[in-house]
Amino acid sequence: MSLNFFKKYKIPLLFAIASIALYINFGYGLERSDFIKLILICTYLFYLSYYFIEKVKLNFWLLASLGIVSRLAFIAAIPNLSQDFYRFLWDGRLLLQGVSPYLFTPSSATALGVTMEQSQQLIEGMGALNASHFSNYPPINQLFFAIAALFAGKSILGSVVVLRVLIILADVGILYFGKKLLEKWNLPIKNIFWYFLNPFIIIELTGNLHFEGVMLFFFVWALYLLFKGKWLWAAILIGISVSVKLLPLLFLPLFLTYFINDKTQKVLEIFGVSIKRLAGFYSVIGFTVVLVFLPFLSSEFIQNFSSTIALWFQNFEFNASVYYIIRWIGFQVVGWNIIGTTGKILPVFVLLFVLAIAFFRKNKTPQELMIGMLFAVSIYFLLSTTVHPWYIATPLFLSVFTKYKFPIVWSFVVMLSYYAYGKDGFDENLWLVTLEYAGVIGFAVWEIFLSPKQKPVSF
Template sequence: MNFIKQYKIPLLFAIASIALYINFGYGLERSDFIKLILFCTYLFYLSYYFIEKVKLNFWLLASLGIVSRLAFIAAIPNLSQDFYRFLWDGRLLLQGMSPYLFTPSSSTALGVTIEQSQQLIEGMGSLNASHFSNYPPINQLFFAIAALFTGKSILGSVVVLRVLIILADVGILYFGKKLLEKLNLPIKNIFWYFLNPFIIIELTGNLHFEGVMLFFFVWALYLLLKGKWLWAGVLIGISVSVKLIPLLFLPLFLKFFISKNTSAPFKTQSSSWATLVKFYSIIGLTVLITFLPFLSSEFIEHFSATIALWFQNFEFNASIYYVIRWIGFQIVGWNLIETVGKILPVLVLLFVLGIAFFRKNKTPQQLITAMLFAVSFYFLLSTTVHPWYIATPLLLSVFTKYKFPIVWSFVVMLSYSAYGKDGFNENLWLVALEYVVVIGVAVWEMYPFRHQNRFQRY
């Protein structure tokens, strides 16, 4: 009774928050942008209230995060249809067929029965159905688990995938807390991920697997700080095999391993070079082992071609690329995506190598901050930035002094204005607003460090 009296107002707000999540999951149409953005705004305010104003204890905040996720447990995702492809891939894999060798559109020629195949193909859309799968093998394993337990029910498969994603988020909460303790940072920081409405909606609600990838990655970072670099390498390899994005971070480990003053567990510079090579080898070997059951010349051709589509064919919610596209139309009169899509990844690689070689990534916070800069730059130059991609910079920011990804996790929801009742049509003014806000906050955060020669500190 004393507990209820003490937390009466926060408990009322918590009930309101959960009610909003239920309404979001079961009563919202993606085309209703005004309702969507109003719900997100109120939910973000409530998260800020719980984390910064009320300062509830760890277990109360954790419980609220779990209950908020469970509010979506039986909801069919309403902001993304990607899950239909997940279910198709999993059911195909369970039939002993590689999802990398057959497109859903060609399913009639497979000679196997995929439960509810027509409903899945219609749900994922003709564009998705016409391409080979680009989801790495460990991701496919989770799709197959859903097919194994509930292969004849779309809702049942959705529930299985959702439980897996919730468990991954709980793992992030656990290892994120431990990592914050080792870095002497406030424990409450982890709730900017775990209680963030963007994470709850995009990962738990819409079944995106960035959280599963990040679970393995943050676990790896924690083990690395404890000196268990071998198992950290294995977990990073598994993380890559869920989503490829951690490959971007591999060059950044260079100075963390070889510096004499590093907080990593290496005694001499000469032995650190050897350990770095072993670390990279373990990551590479783990990735190779996960891909091994699917390896063939056809797989390599299909997988690489599908990945290339994201750089040279697809465009959504981009920033710098949209400026380049506009310039291209003014100068040559057509879209330069095929050419620009080949150049931008090279610029990203050069940027990552630059901060790997010339930035002091010796301490854990310096390393994680370098990762944050790398992935943020990558998304700023990408031709396609779906909202759920921002989960990666958001989680990394929890372990740094930078908070612009928290702002990004809110304003990225403006991108859903593209899905109106009359079909897809991006509002470039709202896209511009999103990036002006994000870049503005990032520059404002970095400005004092740059002018006080403290840029290398974090």
Template sequence: MDFIKRYKIPLLFSIIAIVFYISFGYHLERNDFTKLILRYGALFIIAYLFIEKFKLNFWFLASLGIVFRLIFIPGIPNLSQDFYRFLWDGRLLIQGVSPYLFTPDSSAILNNSVEQSQQLINGMGALNASHFSNYPPINQLFFTIAALFAGKSILGSAIVLRVLIIFADVGILYFGSKILKKFNLPFRNIFWYFLNPFIIIELTGNLHFEGVMLFFYVWALYLLFNGKWFRAAVLIGVSVSVKLLPLLFLPVFLKYFSTPKLNKSSQVAKTCEDSTINFRKLFKFYFIVGLTVIVTFLPFVSSEFINNFTSTIGLWFQNFEFNGSVYYIIRWIGFQVVGWNIIETVGKVLPIIVLLFVLGLAFFRKNKTPKQLITAMLFAVSFYFLLSTTVHPWYIATPLLLSVFTRYKFPIIWSFVVMLSYSAYGKNGFDEKLWLVALEYTVVIIVAFWEISTSKYLFLKPRHNGIKNS
């Protein structure tokens, strides 16, 4: 009774949140945008109250995050079709067939050998069924586990994947809390990931594997910050083999592997601000990351695999477009100048601009402390998505998690407004509302620029230490 009296208000809001999550998972259609955004807005406000206002302890918040995830266990994702492709790939692999060599609609004989093949193809949609798989090998391993334990049930397979994703989020909570403790930052920061309805709905609910990728990555960062760079490199390689995105961060490790210079007169090591890059250790780090990635891909490597995999990845840059920002402006200019969509050309140029920006962060920014390193990663991935032709809501999980270890909060705002992108799925088919896309990015960019301007410099940080030097 004392517990109920003490926590009566948080418990009341917990019950309200549970009702909204049940509604979200079982009584909502993707094309009903009004209901979606209102329920999501209510859940986001409740999460804010839990994290920032109620002053709840770690275990209470952790328990809430787990309970909210468990609500989705027996449900089929209702906001995304991607999991049907996950099940297809896993069931193909369990038969010893590479999903990189066959498209779901390419062979009637092959389809007949896959359990519930027509349901899976109908579920994933014609566009997805016409392309080769672009999911890296470790990701495919999880799909195979689902096929192994529930290869004849779509719901059973979804439950297996969901349990794996929940375990990954619990791992992020564990290692993220340890990193926050090392940074002397409040533990509640990690709950902007773990208790965020965006994460609960998009990862646990809709079965996206960004959380699994981030689990291996945040585990790697924890080991790296404790001097265990070899094991960290292996885990970063594993993370890349879940989702390729961590490849973007590799250049910013350049200055982290530095050796303090010695004062010749006193033979005393100077601070990390006056140091030289330890190229030997840096090379070993990159080598282990690369070797790990190669080893995971080896079972699938062939000329046909390389061609299919790279061409499918290329589609995301030169063919697909969704919830873009800068790209949509460039596309509009292209229509005014040449009269057609110039995505094929722009899709080749924008990645080069992103690469130059990341190299700029690597060479000109002081990324020698853990906080500086994570902040550089946050800038890199945010800039990448700003220039991307396709930004699905669940992509924002990466900048969101990185932000909890920094002073920057714009990814938290982004995790709210990105749900406006669901307005594109109307009852009359796909129709992207560009004014809502503009609203989303205007809000995010204004907040980001305000936060960056208050920190004085983007590339060159002040020489003092402490929380503000992040």
């Protein structure tokens, strides 16, 4: 039987070995400034993923095993595309000492005499900009950082391994619940592998220790329970998801028409029950978030946390699309960068768009709700001033449950943004940014408005 297996899957197995070898080379032999090598490896890995998922159509367990082994290839690698993990380790070790990471910047903490293992190495690793700001990672995220400090608080590599294991387990959880939802809706099971086997996800989350996957694990678990009618537990898990990353707050208005649908409106008494259930759903989410934040609550925390979040909208700019056009117009009209003003206005447009989806678009079935979320988060990132590559994990995950594939394209072309980190320092190439978004927006427009095959299922 094993001999027949190897004969049947000889070529896919050779390609799988090549894929693992590329991940190892990426994790242990790549510098971020080597853009050509980065893009070539990513391109080949994306082709191999397409080959495994669409061409060979391997069975679920073979694809799942390949995804897990690909992640394990990074197990002892220090992240090479992002230095954020140094801040994760700092926050976790600070929290383990009983010191709130929201009240001290790394720079001020060291000035006040706070000490920890490898403190100077962590501060140098995270960079002066990161070290000068307060933490903006919510408490559940901080809990994972503290777990790394608890088990490997004297070793940077050991802490990295602990965080990586947690992120891998979260991705396995996403695979589990994602498969169940696809089965429930009679959608192709292979769709989940456009998340689980996607090189972008493996590199950015497992490889570079970003916690979007952990947030998405709690969120997909919540959706699974919600669609089974267990809205109370779903609300608790959404609150936990928000407490890993704040992004799921964007989706809350979209649950309005899911809870209050046409059938309930026909009977006033049932309609009232739906209103109460919706209010309870939002209340439980809010209570969970407040409960998680409660140990840290103070006037200083609110001031520091809110001001740090505001920086992402009003000070930082990277890999933006619509904002860069507005910025260029601003330079032509007033002669300077208008990010301070634009960063306050664009979130208002995002909110209005999300509310429009909530009130004027059907979100009454689970699949309609997923598509509404996909549109909402896509517009949010298109109007953002800062779009780091790992942000695209959320639209990519949501696309698994729809017929829209533009986030898959986005997960590939977003890697072009790494050109900015050259050997001579940070320098964005706006032609590459234009190429990235022209590809994503062009493909999305074709899918949504022009392709006859993209009429959503059961709508």
